[in-house]
Amino acid sequence: MTTIAAIAVAPEDDRWADVASRAPQLAATVARYLDQIALSLRASSVAAAEMALRDLATYLVTETRVRRLRGLRREHIEGYKAWLSRREVAPGKTISSRTVRHRLGMLRVFIERTIEWGWDDAPKTCPILQVDLPLVDDPLPRFLDDAASAALMRAAAEADPLERLVVEMLARTGMRSGELCALEANSVVLIGASHWLKVPVGKLRNDRYLPLHPVLVGLLDTWREGHPDEEWLITGNDSRPLNRHQVGRIVGRVARAAGIGHVHPHQLRHTLATQAINRGMSLEAIAALLGHRSLRMTLVYARIADRKVADEYFSVTEQVEALYTAEAPVLPASAEGEAMRRLRLEMERRLLGNGYCTRPLELDCAFESVCETCVHFSTGLEFQPVLLRQRDHAAERSQTKLVTVYDRLLDRLGTGAEPESGYAGYPSN
Numbered sequence: 001m002t003t004i005a006a007i008a009v010a011p012e013d014d015r016w017a018d019v020a021s022r023a024p025q026l027a028a029t030v031a032r033y034l035d036q037i038a039l040s041l042r043a044s045s046v047a048a049a050e051m052a053l054r055d056l057a058t059y060l061v062t063e064t065r066v067r068r069l070r071g072l073r074r075e076h077i078e079g080y081k082a083w084l085s086r087r088e089v090a091p092g093k094t095i096s097s098r099t100v101r102h103r104l105g106m107l108r109v110f111i112e113r114t115i116e117w118g119w120d121d122a123p124k125t126c127p128i129l130q131v132d133l134p135l136v137d138d139p140l141p142r143f144l145d146d147a148a149s150a151a152l153m154r155a156a157a158e159a160d161p162l163e164r165l166v167v168e169m170l171a172r173t174g175m176r177s178g179e180l181c182a183l184e185a186n187s188v189v190l191i192g193a194s195h196w197l198k199v200p201v202g203k204l205r206n207d208r209y210l211p212l213h214p215v216l217v218g219l220l221d222t223w224r225e226g227h228p229d230e231e232w233l234i235t236g237n238d239s240r241p242l243n244r245h246q247v248g249r250i251v252g253r254v255a256r257a258a259g260i261g262h263v264h265p266h267q268l269r270h271t272l273a274t275q276a277i278n279r280g281m282s283l284e285a286i287a288a289l290l291g292h293r294s295l296r297m298t299l300v301y302a303r304i305a306d307r308k309v310a311d312e313y314f315s316v317t318e319q320v321e322a323l324y325t326a327e328a329p330v331l332p333a334s335a336e337g338e339a340m341r342r343l344r345l346e347m348e349r350r351l352l353g354n355g356y357c358t359r360p361l362e363l364d365c366a367f368e369s370v371c372e373t374c375v376h377f378s379t380g381l382e383f384q385p386v387l388l389r390q391r392d393h394a395a396e397r398s399q400t401k402l403v404t405v406y407d408r409l410l411d412r413l414g415t416g417a418e419p420e421s422g423y424a425g426y427p428s429n
Contacts, residue, residue, distance in 0.1 A: 016054060016057075018058070018061060018062075019054075019057040019058065019061050022061045022067065023057065023060065023061050023066075023067040023068070025067065025068045025069075025121060026057055026060065026061075026066075026067060026068055026069055026121075027057070028121075029068075029069050029114065029119065029121045030050075030053045030057060032119075033049075033053075033110055033113065033114065034046060034049065034050055034053070036113075037049060048102075048106065049106050049110065051103075052102075052103040052106040052107055052110075053106075053107070053110060055084065055103065056080060056107055059079075059080050059083050059084075060072075060076065060080075063079065063083065064076055064079070068121055069111070069114065069121045069122060069123060070120075070121050070122060070123050070124075071123075072111070072123050072127055073123075073127055074127040076127070077127045077128055077132065081100075081104070081132060084100055084103065084104075085100060097134040097135075097136050098134075098136045100134050101133045101134050101136055104128055104132055104133050105133060107128060108126060108128040108132075108133075111123065111126045111127070111128060112126050141267075141270035141273075141274075142264075142267050142270060143267060143270040143271040143273075143274045144260070144263065144267060144268075144271045146275070148258075148260045149171070149271055149275070151258040151259065151260055152167065152171070152254060152255060152258045152260060152263065153167075153168070153171065154258065155254050155255075155257040155258035156168060156171075156254050156258075158257070159253075159254050159257065161219075161222070161223060161226075162223075162234075162236070162237070162250070163250050163253065163254055164219065165219050165220070165223055165234060166180070166234065166242070166247055166250045166251070167250065167251060167254050167268070168215065168216060168219060169216060169219075169234070170247075170251070170265055170268040170269070171268045171271065171272060172213045172215070172216055172272070173197065173199075173210050173212075173216070173272075173289075174210075174268070174269045174272040174273060174289055174290050175199060175210075175269070176265075176266065176269065177244045177247040177248065177265040177266070178244055179199050179200065180234065180242070180247060181232075181234075181241055181242045181243055181244060181247065182200045182241075183197070183199070183200065183232065183233035183234060184200070184231065184232060184233060185224075185230060185231055185232060185233050187199075187200075187233050188212065188217075188220060188233070189209075191209075194211060194212075195211075195212040195217045196209045196210065196211055196212060197209065197210045197211075197212050197216075199291065208288065208291045210289065220233070227239070244265075247265050248264065248265055251263055251264070251265045251268070269290065272289075273286055273289075273290060276289070372405050372406070372409060373405055379409060379413070380413070381413055384410070384413060387406055387409055387410055387413075388406075388410070390402075390406055391403055391406035391407060391410070394406065
């Protein structure tokens with residue numbers, strides 16, 4: 001196993017050599033951590049963590065006096081964030097917010113794990129907070145619309161056998177390019193009367209079976225006839241397994257021939273998922289097809305094309321168009337809509353006998369029976385007869401406080417009406 005100690009003395013990597021000589025305890029802590037995560041993570045994940053830790057260690061030994069992880073404080077993280085955001089990955093181009101978020105996230109996990117594991121060199125608390133991770137855009141997956149997808153498939157049909165096979169396999173199965181490159185010669189199996197493709201363990205550490213379209217079965221049979229003894233299902237012209245870069249170039253050439261511009265292999269995966277959801281395939285089935293571990297990963301395609309939303313939208317617009325074109329514009333009761341119905345019922349519920357309650361729905365009502373004294377009570381001239389009768393009724397029962405309330409309401413309406421019972425003289429505003 002390659003550890004940080006071995007990397008540190010490599011002559012082609014001066015940054016780790018400098019860290020190991022100036023901060024040996026920090027280098028040892030990082031080496032121990034990388035050895036631990038190498039037992040459970042992929043080599044690419046370990047390499048990404050090593051790069052993030054190397055950046056932090058380089059900053060600490062060159063810009064601060066920190067030589068051990070337990071000496072890391074909040075001010076060091078604040079300085080590192082500024083240092084990282086200023087780094088140039090190309091002339092005039094700084095590191096992206098997404099990369100900064102990824103690096104800080106890996107560092108946060110590193111520090112939290114050392115604390116959880118009780119290492120001597122661990123700081124007391126993690127100085128990297130969630131708020132330190134920059135917010136990044138969450139764009140929808142890029143996919144080909146039906147016209148572009150059809151053009152691509154027509155161009156693939158005119159391409160050479162390898163290019164057609166690669167494009168058709170990606171477009172009809174939704175595989176990742178890495179999964180396509182890893183297909184072994186015995187990946188196609190017959191279950192009952194149907195052909196299935198066994199996709200090997202991939203990005204999410206799960207393998208799966210995919211149903212093979214008859215077109216793909218024919219293309220694969222033809223390809224294997226010309227390459228019967230090869231270990232991999234699809235190989236390049238040099239009889240070696242394809243790699244992701246070759247796949248990308250193949251898809252790009254076919255897309256240019258189709259006249260649809262640049263297309264990335266992963267866009268074909270997004271295209272298949274979008275086509276499937278547009279045509280009524282369930283999210284559970286799409287998740288199984290794409291090899292998603294959870295429906296949360298699949299729900300992103302529901303953001304692209306929700307047929308239920310589209311159907312309801314066009315149903316409503318038809319009714320609205322009928323309103324615009326009718327001689328006597330009248331919408332049917334069914335056009336009221338759920339939100340309008342709730343609003344109507346709410347207004348009806350809050351209509352009082354002598355006015356309206358304007359209390360916001362979020363507030364509790366503090367006056368269960370004396371609405372007229374509430375600041376949210378509102379009345380108008382249409383309620384004047386009711387208010388007069390209520391005032392007279394209160395006067396007949398010597399309820400002087402209520403009489404005062406009703407007199408003030410009547411004065412607010414600008415009426416000088418006298419009570420029918422002849423009761424008068426109560427104070428008013």
